[in-house]
Amino acid sequence: MKLFQIMVQIAVLYGFFLTGKWIQMVLGLMIPGSIIGMILFFIILLLGLFPTRWFENGSELMLSHMPFMFLPVTVGIVNYFSLFQGKGLLLVVVVLVSTMIVIASSAYIGQLMVEGKERQQ
Incomplete structure (x- = not known):
């Protein structure tokens, strides 16, 4: 049952991605469709139309495998090695x-969130 639940949650998240891609294509926006999909998902969660608990298992699974999603990008940089050649120090900086x-910025936002929760209590 839990496997089916995770599959449905990931399918809904993928639906938001596809919706964002469709909006980008139809409106000809310069913003990537994946970002539009995330914004739509955020708005729906913010409005309380879907509780966050509906997506906990699927999002936890995706987050646990997130490092693997960066591998193609990292390997793709090898094709552009000449672009970075001789600029090692600048790249490190x-x-x-x-x-x-x-x-x-993460620490600042985290601090604001903690202060906001303390005020609510």
Whole structure:
């Protein structure tokens, strides 16, 4: 039963992805369809039309396998090695700075969320 539940949850998430791709194609938007699908899914969760518990198992499964989804992108960079040749130090600096920005912004948003929950209680 749990396997079927996970399959349905992933199918619904995939439906949001396809809907976003369709909206992008019909309207000719420059925003990727996957982003549009995520925004639609977020809005539906925000409005409370679907409870988040309906998607817990499927999303946990997908998140546990997320690192494997980055492998094709990483391997694809090898085709453009000449683009990065001779810019190793610059690349390291960009990666470090962007990582620090992500860590700082995540910490700030997490702190805001904790403070918001404390105010609600």
